[in-house]
Each structure stands twice: as structure tokens, then as C-alpha cells.
Amino acid sequence: MRHGESTYNAERRVQGHCDASRLTEKGRAGARQVGATLKELHFAAIYSSPLQRARETAELIRSTLLDQNGSAAPALYLTDNLKEISLPLWEGLTFQEVEEKYAEGYAAWRERPHELCMEIVTDQGMEPFYPVPTLYDQARRCWQEVLSRHSGETILLVAHSGINRCLINTAIGLGPKSYQSIHQSNCGISVLNFAGQLGDSVQLESVNLTAHLGEPLPKPRNNHTPRFLLVRHGETDWNRQQRFQGQMDIPLNDQGRVQAQQAAAFLANVPIDRAISSPMLRPKETAEVILQHHPNLSLELDGKLREISHGLWEGKLEAEIEQAFPGTLAQWKTAPETVQMPEGENLQQVWQRAIAAWNAMLNSTPPSGGDRPFTTLVVAHDAVNKALLCHLVGLGPQHFWTFKQGNGSVTVIDYPQGITGNPLIHALNITSHLGSVLDRTAAGAL
Numbered sequence: 001m002r003h004g005e006s007t008y009n010a011e012r013r014v015q016g017h018c019d020a021s022r023l024t025e026k027g028r029a030g031a032r033q034v035g036a037t038l039k040e041l042h043f044a045a046i047y048s049s050p051l052q053r054a055r056e057t058a059e060l061i062r063s064t065l066l067d068q069n070g071s072a073a074p075a076l077y078l079t080d081n082l083k084e085i086s087l088p089l090w091e092g093l094t095f096q097e098v099e100e101k102y103a104e105g106y107a108a109w110r111e112r113p114h115e116l117c118m119e120i121v122t123d124q125g126m127e128p129f130y131p132v133p134t135l136y137d138q139a140r141r142c143w144q145e146v147l148s149r150h151s152g153e154t155i156l157l158v159a160h161s162g163i164n165r166c167l168i169n170t171a172i173g174l175g176p177k178s179y180q181s182i183h184q185s186n187c188g189i190s191v192l193n194f195a196g197q198l199g200d201s202v203q204l205e206s207v208n209l210t211a212h213l214g215e216p217l218p219k220p221r222n223n224h225t226p227r228f229l230l231v232r233h234g235e236t237d238w239n240r241q242q243r244f245q246g247q248m249d250i251p252l253n254d255q256g257r258v259q260a261q262q263a264a265a266f267l268a269n270v271p272i273d274r275a276i277s278s279p280m281l282r283p284k285e286t287a288e289v290i291l292q293h294h295p296n297l298s299l300e301l302d303g304k305l306r307e308i309s310h311g312l313w314e315g316k317l318e319a320e321i322e323q324a325f326p327g328t329l330a331q332w333k334t335a336p337e338t339v340q341m342p343e344g345e346n347l348q349q350v351w352q353r354a355i356a357a358w359n360a361m362l363n364s365t366p367p368s369g370g371d372r373p374f375t376t377l378v379v380a381h382d383a384v385n386k387a388l389l390c391h392l393v394g395l396g397p398q399h400f401w402t403f404k405q406g407n408g409s410v411t412v413i414d415y416p417q418g419i420t421g422n423p424l425i426h427a428l429n430i431t432s433h434l435g436s437v438l439d440r441t442a443a444g445a446l
Contacts, residue, residue: 002161003049004030005056005186012095015160016087019051030187031057031211035064037189037437039210043074044153047146049082049160057187058158064325072158081142084160085135089118111422114176132166132176139166143198151196168192171202172402173391181393182425183414185210185218189437190428205404205439207428212437213252216266218426221372221416226365227373227426229267230411231290232260232385233283239407239444243317246310246344246446251281259408259434259441260289266433268293271372276361277379279306286408287379304357307381308446311344319443337397347387347397354380354387362419373414382446385411392423406431406441 004027018117048058066073108116113132120129161184191205234256238245277287279301389403432440
């Protein structure tokens with residue numbers, strides 16, 4: 001998670017390695033709210049940046065966990081590997097001052113962060129320094145430091161916006177070019193599930209959850225940011241049974257209808273300007289329930305958003321698939337990009353049609369909704385949503401299992417520089433409206 005709001009955050013100043021910034025009262029309250037939200041979890045340890053805004057956040061969370069659980073709180077360790085990005089020429093300046101004084105560098109920071117270079121004084125004289133690639137190296141060292149100590153355990157990392165983004169990106173295989181692709185709000189919570197060490201498979205369960213702070217969705221950077229709310233349909237009986245459904249038109253079950261209602265309540269006060277859904281029963285019903293709170297909208301249907309066709313796998317359980325197609329299910333779980341579904345699709349085909357649907361939405365999206373972002377609701381399926389998310393951050397079908405999409409979950413995608421600019425995953429797989437900070441939806445087949 002990221003530290004609570006600091007004095008420099010409130011003043012819109014660059015912080016970096018500077019340790020003059022302290023938590024505001026809002027930041028301290030947010031830290032306590034995080035502690036209350038995480039009380040259901042058992043942490044083997046808490047690791048924190050030693051910079052005081054992060055350290056104080058970690059200490060407040062730890063004390064809240066102790067008060068809530070009434071048992072020994074996890075140990076707190078400070079590590080320099082969780083320090084914020086070093087921006088020596090900018091630290092202490094307001095962002096407006098940086099933009100005015102270092103216009104070229106600031107533009108690189110926003111659009112080409114891997115190219116941002118600062119000339120700094122060293123023992124060898126003036127030398128070029130690349131803050132973002134340096135921070136990526138630090139993030140890798142952090143994972144190597146903590147993962148080897150905590151196999152099979154849950155740990156909490158309390159740090160900063162920049163290093164958190166690098167931690168997430170290095171875990172899932174994104175490089176410095178993608179530094180600005182994922183957002184981190186003050187006291188936002190992200191969840192990563194590691195299969196082993198850095199380099200082994202990682203599932204990004206959620207990113208930047210903020211509902212515990214009274215903010216269902218993180219605020220956009222500006223009012224002219226096109227925003228997309230990507231929702232997965234509610235649960236079906238076949239999800240619950242772990243039966244492959246694909247393009248079989250299975251409706252929501254009772255739990256799925258509850259999840260649709262919960263998503264609808266969660267988004268009831270969020271202005272929505274357009275709604276698009278896969279035409280299949282389960283997403284269409286989910287979208288229609290959400291739109292009960294937005295009666296002036298009509299629902300558009302796009303067949304390119306249909307779920308992946310599993311062909312002859314559809315209607316079958318894993319044991320039945322293994323018996324009929326030996327070894328292919330294991331291949332699907334480890335190298336999904338290599339699997340051609342018998343009489344169905346492969347992931348490249350899903351990628352092509354899902355991206356075509358997304359580009360059509362972008363091209364028909366106005367720059368803003370007036371004094372707020374123009375917001376489009378998109379309701380689809382697990383495989384389609386995964387394909388879109390991978391595409392938005394530059395990952396291919398081999399990374400299919402990287403992003404989790406729970407039944408009834410909400411993902412927020414913004415375009416801060418407009419639809420021709422780079423997308424920003426502002427929040428991923430929000431399921432807090434379904435009852436937990438963790439995604440506890442059915443882990444069924446697609």
C-alpha cells in the first residue's frame with residue numbers, strides 16, 4: 001500500500017527521497033482506516049520505507065491491527081529498498097514549479113519516464129542519472145529481499161507511489177516504459193499473489209483499492225480524462241461448479257444477481273454516460289441491473305465482447321477435459337497462448353476482437369463529459385477483460401493469467417492525456433463492495 005496523505009501531497013510538492021514531509025491528519029486517519037480494513041488478515045510481517053510519511057503510516061496500521069485483533073501485532077521492519085524514487089533536482093518544488101523550470105524533463109516524466117535523465121554531482125564529477133530505471137532495480141532487490149523470507153505467508157509492504165508502481169510492474173514483467181501505467185492513491189491497497197520467487201508466476205489480484213477511505217473509485221487526475229469502468233458479469237452456476245462455459249449462454253445464478261445488485265449500488269452515484277455489454281445473458285443482465293440506477297442510458301451490445309469460445313471444452317469439468325484431451329488443460333494453465341481450443345478459439349483471436357471492440361469505443365468517445373470525465377461502462381467476461389487489460393499495459397497472450405477478474409468486479413481505466421494518450425489503470429478488480437478487501441468470488445472456469 002501507499003502511505004497516507006502527507007504535507008507535501010497536500011501542497012502538490014515533489015517528495016522523492018526528501019524526508020521533510022509528514023502525514024496530515026487526513027493521512028493518519030487513512031492509515032487507521034487501512035488497519036481496520038485489514039483486520040481480517042494475518043500478516044507474518046510488515047515492511048516499510050524508513051521515510052517518515054511511510055513509517056508513520058506503517059506504525060499506525062500496526063497499532064490498529066493490535067487493537068482490533070487483541071493479539072501480538074506483526075513485526076515491523078524498515079528497508080531502504082522501499083524508499084521513494086530519487087528526484088534530486090525536483091524535490092521540495094511544487095509540480096507547477098517543476099513543469100515551468102524543467103519543462104522537457106517533466107514532459108519525459110509524464111510520457112517517456114524511462115528516458116528522464118538528471119545530471120547529478122558525484123565523486124567522478126557530473127554524471128547522468130536515470131531515476132526510473134534505477135528505481136526498477138531497487139524494486140527487484142526488494143522482492144528478492146522479502147520473498148525468500150516469507151514463502152506461503154502474507155506480508156504488508158508500506159511505501160510510496162513510485163516504488164509501489166515499480167514493485168507491481170517488476171512482479172508482472174513490465175519495464176520502465178510502463179512506469180506511468182498503474183496508479184497508486186494515498187492509502188490505496190494492492191494485492192499480489194506470488195507462486196514463488198520473483199520471475200515465477202504472479203497474479204495481480206487487485207490494484208489501488210480505496211473504498212475503505214469512503215472513495216468507491218479513485219479520483220481522476222483531471223475533469224477531461226475519459227474513464228472506462230470495466231466490469232465482469234456476476235456468478236453463474238457453471239462458475240460455481242468450475243465448469244467451462246465459454247460461449248454457452250449461461251444466465252446468472254442467485255449469487256450472481258446479488259453481485260450485480262451490489263455492483264449497481266457501488267456505482268449508483270457514479271455518473272455514467274454510456275454503457276456497452278457483451279450480448280450474452282450473464283453480462284447483459286449484470287449491465288441491466290447496474291443501469292437501473294442510470295435510467296436515461298440505453299445499453300449497447302457488441303458481439304466482439306463475447307467470451308472466448310472453448311469449443312468442445314464447453315460444458316465440461318476439468319477432469320472431463322483431461323480425460324478427453326490429455327495434457328491440454330495443463331498447457332492451458334501454463335502456456336495459454338499456445339492452446340487452440342478444439343473447434344473453438346485461441347487467445348490471439350480473442351485479443352484481436354477484444355482490442356477491435358476497445359478501439360471502436362475509444363474512437364467514439366468524446367474528450368470529456370463537461371465538468372467531469374466522460375465515463376463508459378463496459379460489461380464483459382473473464383477472458384475478454386484479461387485480454388483488454390494485458391493489451392492496455394503492453395502484455396501479450398502469454399501473460400493471460402496475470403490479471404484477476406472476479407465476478408461483479410469493477411476496474412477503472414483512465415486516459416489522462418485523452419484517448420490518443422497512454423491508458424492508466426487507476427484501480428483493478430475492485431471487489432470491496434462484495435464484502436472483502438480480498439477477491440473471494442468463485443474461482444471457476446472461464
